Structure formats: structure tokens, C-alpha cells
Amino acid sequence: xxxxxxxxxxxxDVLVIGGGLAGCWAALRARQAGAxxxxxxxxxxSRAGCSPMSGGVMTAPTADDDLDVWAGEVVERGGYMNNxxxxxxxxxxxxxxxxxxxxxxxxxxxxxEGKIRRLASRGMMNVRCLQFNPKETMTLMRRRVESVGCxxxxxxxxxxxxxxxxGAVSGALGLFVRSGEICRIHAGAVVIASGxxxxxxxxxxxxxxxxxxxxxxxxxxxxxxMEFAFGGTFSLMQRQYKFPAYNIALGHGAQxxxxxxxxxxxxxxxxxxxxxxxxxxxxxxxxxxxxGRGPVYIDLRHADNHxxxxxxxxxxxxxxxxxxxxxxxxxxxxxxxxxPQWTVWSHRAGIRIGLDCSATADGLYAAGSVxxxxxxxxxxxxGVPVGFACVSGARAGASAAAFAKGRGAPAGSMADQVEPVLxxxxxxxxxxxxxxxxxxxxxxxxxxxxxxxCMVLSAERIAQxxxxxxGLHEELGEAGAADPHEMVKLEEARNFVEAFGVTMxxxxxxxxxxxxxxxxxxxxxxxxxxxxxxxxRLDAAGPVLRRVxxxxxxxxRKPLNLPARHLSTIGHNLQEALNGQRIA
Amino acid sequence: xxxxxxxAGACNGCGRCAEICPVDVLRMDAATGxxxxxxxxxxxxxxxxxQECPTKCITIDDRRExxxxxxxxxxxxxDNWKS
Numbered sequence: 333x334x335x336x337x338x339x340x341x342x343x344x345d346v347l348v349i350g351g352g353l354a355g356c357w358a359a360l361r362a363r364q365a366g367a368x369x370x371x372x373x374x375x376x377x378s379r380a381g382c383s384p385m386s387g388g389v390m391t392a393p394t395a396d397d398d399l400d401v402w403a404g405e406v407v408e409r410g411g412y413m414n415n416x417x418x419x420x421x422x423x424x425x426x427x428x429x430x431x432x433x434x435x436x437x438x439x440x441x442x443x444x445e446g447k448i449r450r451l452a453s454r455g456m457m458n459v460r461c462l463q464f465n466p467k468e469t470m471t472l473m474r475r476r477v478e479s480v481g482c483x484x485x486x487x488x489x490x491x492x493x494x495x496x497x498x499g500a501v502s503g504a505l506g507l508f509v510r511s512g513e514i515c516r517i518h519a520g521a522v523v524i525a526s527g528x529x530x531x532x533x534x535x536x537x538x539x540x541x542x543x544x545x546x547x548x549x550x551x552x553x554x555x556x557x558m559e560f561a562f563g564g565t566f567s568l569m570q571r572q573y574k575f576p577a578y579n580i581a582l583g584h585g586a587q588x589x590x591x592x593x594x595x596x597x598x599x600x601x602x603x604x605x606x607x608x609x610x611x612x613x614x615x616x617x618x619x620x621x622x623x624g625r626g627p628v629y630i631d632l633r634h635a636d637n638h639x640x641x642x643x644x645x646x647x648x649x650x651x652x653x654x655x656x657x658x659x660x661x662x663x664x665x666x667x668x669x670x671x672p673q674w675t676v677w678s679h680r681a682g683i684r685i686g687l688d689c690s691a692t693a694d695g696l697y698a699a700g701s702v703x704x705x706x707x708x709x710x711x712x713x714x715g716v717p718v719g720f721a722c723v724s725g726a727r728a729g730a731s732a733a734a735f736a737k738g739r740g741a742p743a744g745s746m747a748d749q750v751e752p753v754l755x756x757x758x759x760x761x762x763x764x765x766x767x768x769x770x771x772x773x774x775x776x777x778x779x780x781x782x783x784x785x786c787m788v789l790s791a792e793r794i795a796q797x798x799x800x801x802x803g804l805h806e807e808l809g810e811a812g813a814a815d816p817h818e819m820v821k822l823e824e825a826r827n828f829v830e831a832f833g834v835t836m837x838x839x840x841x842x843x844x845x846x847x848x849x850x851x852x853x854x855x856x857x858x859x860x861x862x863x864x865x866x867x868x869r870l871d872a873a874g875p876v877l878r879r880v881x882x883x884x885x886x887x888x889r890k891p892l893n894l895p896a897r898h899l900s901t902i903g904h905n906l907q908e909a910l911n912g913q914r915i916a
Numbered sequence: 917x918x919x920x921x922x923x924a925g926a927c928n929g930c931g932r933c934a935e936i937c938p939v940d941v942l943r944m945d946a947a948t949g950x951x952x953x954x955x956x957x958x959x960x961x962x963x964x965x966x967q968e969c970p971t972k973c974i975t976i977d978d979r980r981e982x983x984x985x986x987x988x989x990x991x992x993x994x995d996n997w998k999s
Contacts, residue, residue, distance in 0.1 A: 538962075820940075
């Protein structure tokens with residue numbers, strides 16, 4: 333393979349990177365605002381990224397909901413760490429977007445009376461979700477984006493963002509995944525909608541990684557709360573097959589039980605039980621196993637009769653078949669062994685955006701799960717990222733179109749930025765005998781280890797991970813790629829190692845525990861020093877971190893009592909194991 | 917992570933699987949005009965190809981490899997449910 337030159341040049345007003353819900357809404361709104369719009373994805377748009385594989389749950393209000401009640405509960409559950417300005421702007425947008433999706437086709441699930449069926453959102457009492465068929469929704473989104481005249485290009489991997497002489501983002505360099513051709517794309521504004529941080533080989537949504545985080549980072553945009561992209565990023569799944577339908581199962585009466593048949597969540601979270609935030613449930617799961625009461629099962633023996641129908645409505649036959657074809661032993665006879673599996677949940681962390689979805693780099697916008705969703709604070713439930721993807725995408729697209737219009741078309745070869753990328757690809761093409769993308773990912777997975785290794789951090793553990801990342805950084809310099817497919821994997825690995833380095837640098841700084849982030853050497857939540865967003869930026873000397881206080885004094889909703897310090901929830905749920913010296 | 921099994925003899929060459937595979941595992945073979953598994957290591961088991969194949973010539977074996985990172989393996993805990 334020889335990749336040494338730019339094969340073609342494209343020109344657009346708005347370039348959108350990533351063709352999931354966020355990217356499609358961004359492209360749609362940019363085009364509707366009159367911008368020439370190019371939407372690219374390294375997969376096939378409508379079947380790429382997380383959106384078509386999501387659990388089919390969207391936390392979003394409909395016309396029946398009281399937005400003030402919603403905002404109150406989201407802020408309370410978000411630990412008052414929410415950006416309330418963002419929340420109040422996004423909620424009405426979300427209501428409108430649900431209506432727009434509903435008008436596109438029959439993808440939102442309705443009850444027998446024909447009304448949109450609502451389920452209680454996990455961890456919430458008043459806030460509710462709706463269910464939709466993600467794959468069919470994405471088919472409709474693609475069709476709509478094409479119908480308004482957006483240019484859609486599948487199988488293009490973005491290698492690097494390009495900037496003009498003033499430092500504003502002015503396009504990108506892309507690699508055609510199948511032909512190996514290189515394209516330079518001039519753009520008046522760029523929207524990154526590339527999805528959450530993901531380590532390859534662990535999740536079904538495996539063409540997301542950390543590309544968008546790394547692209548933004550390298551042009552100086554800020555990443556926020558990156559340490560939250562790590563410890564709590566697990567969902568509970570059936571061990572052998574992919575049965576990731578925890579949310580749907582809970583909605584039909586599933587319970588978690590330990591080896592003694594005890595519904596153990598009664599001891600950890602009597603109010604919400606299995607419906608609490610997943611990191612807290614995972615911590616309880618780990619404690620049960622560490623203290624000799626494992627394994628843990630999901631008990632569907634008393635689930636209602638609609639479970640299988642519901643699984644089929646949301647995801648076709650995939651999950652329903654797991655239960656009905658005998659691959660999983662009869663779920664009416666015995667509970668199903670379940671365990672935490674790495675998943676993509678980094679809406680707690682990501683590119684920092686303003687109300688117009690601008691990143692902190694001129695010309696750059698971001699939307700969806702690549703973004704730190706400040707609106708929801710520390711709350712996290714499965715349906716939140718989907719709703720946010722739609723509204724942030726729509727806003728980012730409109731804002732990017734306006735920016736591009738005011739700017740005029742950037743020009744120039746930007747050769748000084750193009751050459752190093754071509755040199756990097758040429759070196760990887762020529763390398764033999766060094767690391768491969770697969771070996772890099774294997775090392776990463778071994779470094780991250782079990783859910784326990786991921787959830788329980790300490791200064792020592794963070795230093796160990798950072799040392800391994802340094803080693804990988806060196807290996808990446810020598811690594812080879814045999815063809816364009818492997819080249820994309822190698823670039824993804826580079827991006828992951830870079831973004832994960834920011835995660836670990838942020839983790840090393842945070843001397844407390846909060847929500848999904850837990851350090852055994854600092855098990856308390858510390859509201860005196862850490863009631864803030866933790867923002868990282870790449871400086872000439874390396875990552876620079878700063879704390880941006882949550883401006884509670886300017887917000888409508890304020891906590892009655894914010895304790896200066898308290899044991900974190902993960903610390904509470906793991907207390908028995910920690911006290912009993914059961915964690916090495 | 918998962919294996920995609922393709923019965924090439926039953927493939928009608930429509931190309932849909934190669935078009936949509938999120939992780940670029942499947943390609944069309946120029947010589948035979950049929951689909952082939954080009955990058956078997958990368959299948960993530962999403963089932964999209966199998967769901968959309970008009971001749972149903974694709975099956976996914978998605979038995980999860982725990983990759984040495986299962987908490988049950990680490991703690992030596994087995995499925996011991998007694999009903």
C-alpha cells in the first residue's frame with residue numbers, strides 16, 4: 333500500500349463527522365439553513381456508530397409532560413452538577429424533535445390506544461422514556477438527510493482536522509476506507525458527532541472509538557470530565573451471548589438476585605433497587621461477588637408476557653431469539669447469569685460545548701455522545717444520550733451553518749498540516765514486524781482488566797495505567813498497517829491512546845470520588861474542592877487541567893443542603909469488600 | 917468477539933452485507949461476485965448483515981469471549997444455581 337498524496341479535494345460549507353443520530357440531525361439542520369453540507373462516516377450511515385445499536389430507549393419529554401417537573405428531577409438526580417442553562421434550552425427542543433421523528437414514520441412504539449408508550453426512566457420517578465426502533469429510525473434519518481440535498485459519503489475515516497492561518501478549523505483530511513485514497517475537505521465549519529469513547533473489541537457498537545475526542549484535542553479544543561469516561565462504563569449483560577437488554581428487562585419485571593436468591597439491591601438502594609444508576613448497581617454487584625454471595629443473576633422468571641414482544645419490536649429478532657431459541661436456558665425456569673461488560677457510556681465526559689454546541693476551537697462544533705452532557709449533571713441513564721444526540725445535533729448543525737456563512741470559503745493547501753499526516757501513514761505502510769492494531773487493542777484490554785480493576789482506582793493503579801499508555805505510545809510509533817482497513821484500525825488505536833491519556837491525567841488530578849468515578853484512596857465526595865467541571869486542554873507543554881465551578885448562584889434550582897463531604901455511593905456500596913480487605 | 921459464518925454458495929451477490937457492515941468485515945469478491953469475510957477478527961456481532969441478507973446465508977456465532985477480563989474468572993465463581 334502506498335498512501336503518500338492527496339488524491340482529491342472536496343469543498344463544502346459544513347462538514348459533519350459521524351452519521352448517527354447526532355450527525356444526521358446536524359447535517360439536516362445545516363442543510364435546512366442553506367449550507368452545502370457533507371456528512372461522512374467510516375461505516376455506512378444508518379448502520380454505523382451507536383445509534384442503530386442503541387437499546388431503543390430515549391429519555392425525552394412529550395406534550396403530556398411538565399418540563400419544570402422534569403428539570404427539577406434531572407437537576408436533583410444530577411447532584412446539582414448540571415448546567416441548568418443547557419438543560420432548560422434542550423428540554424423544549426427535545427419535545428419538538430420527538431414530534432418530528434414521530435412524523436417521519438412508525439418508529440416510536442405506541443400503546444393499544446395509539447399513544448406513545450412511556451416507561452419510567454432508570455433512576456427517575458417522574459422523568460420518563462419512550463421506546464423506538466433504532467435501526468428503522470436511522471434508515472429514515474438517512475433518507476431524510478439525502479432528500480434535503482446533503483451529500484453523504486460512507487466509508488471515509490477522518491484522519492485530522494485542518495486549520496487556517498488564524499487557527500480556525502477549516503476542514504479535514506480523510507481516508508477512503510476501501511480504496512485507500514486520501515481526500516482533503518475544505519469546510520467553513522466542522523461538526524464532530526463521532527460518538528462516545530469506546531475500546532475496540534468489547535462492544536457491539538465497535539466502529540466508535542475516540543476519534544472525535546482526539547481530533548478535537550489536537551486542535552486545542554477542551555475536553556471535560558474525561559475521568560468519568562472510565563470506571564462506570566459498564567452494563568449488565570448475559571455472560572455468553574449479547575443480551576444487553578437490561579433496561580427493557582427491568583421495565584418488564586426483571587430483578588437482580590444473588591446466589592442465595594436474595595434481591596440484594598434492597599440492601600444498597602431500597603428506594604430504586606435495580607433502577608438506580610448503573611455504576612452504583614455495578615458496585616453492588618461487585619460487592620456481592622467479593623463477599624461470597626455471587627454469582628449474580630437476572631431473574632426473568634416472573635417477567636410479564638410482553639418482554640419478548642418488546643425486545644422484538646425494538647431490535648428485531650436479535651435479543652428475543654436469545655431467550656426463545658434455547659440458546660439461553662429457559663428463562664421461565666431459572667435465572668440468567670449476568671455480569672458487567674464494558675459499554676459506551678461516556679456522555680459523562682467529552683468535548684466541552686457551549687449552548688450553541690460550539691467547541692472551544694473556532695469553527696468547531698460537537699454533538700451527541702462525543703460531548704460532555706453538562707445538562708444532566710452526574711445523572712446517567714440509558715435513554716439520556718439518545719435524546720441529547722438529537723437536540724445537540726440539531727443545534728450544532730444550525731450553528732455551524734451560521735458560522736460558515738459568516739466566514740466565507742477557506743482555501744489553501746494547508747500543506748504544513750497535511751504533510752505530517754501523510755508521513756505518518758507512509759511510515760505505518762512501510763513498517764514490518766512491529767505492533768499491529770490488534771496487538772495494541774489486546775494490550776489495552778489487558779491493561780484495563782476486569783470491571784473491578786476499572787472501577788476501583790488509586791494513585792498506584794492510575795500510575796500503572798499511565799505507564800502502560802506511555803509504552804503503547806512508543807509501540808504505536810513503530811506499528812504497521814497492511815492495508816487501508818488496518819490503517820483505520822491503527823489510527824483508531826492512536827486516537828484511543830491519546831484520548832485515554834487525557835482520561836488518566838484527569839483521574840490523577842481528581843482527589844475525590846463522585847458518581848461513576850471512584851478512588852479508594854479518596855473515597856469521599858468532596859464538594860468544597862470538586863463541585864466543578866474538570867476541563868483539560870492541550871497546551872504546547874502537554875495537557876493543562878483546570879476546574880470550572882458550577883455557577884449555582886446563577887441558577888434557578890439550588891440544593892437545600894450540599895454537604896461539604898460524604899462517602900461516595902460507590903464507596904458506600906463497596907464498603908463491605910473494602911473493609912474486609914477483599915479487594916487486592 | 918464474534919464470528920460471521922457465510923455460506924458463499926447461497927449468496928446471491930446483492931452486496932447489502934458488504935454495504936452496511938459497521939466494522940468493514942464483509943467485502944464483495946470481484947472474482948466470484950459474492951460476499952466474502954475479509955476481516956474475520958473484527959466482527960462485533962451486531963447481526964445487521966444476517967438480518968438484512970435476502971437469502972439468509974449469514975449466521976453470527978456471538979458467543980462472547982471474555983478475554984480474560986471476566987470478574988467471575990478472576991474470583992473463581994461458577995454458575996451454581998440450584999432451583
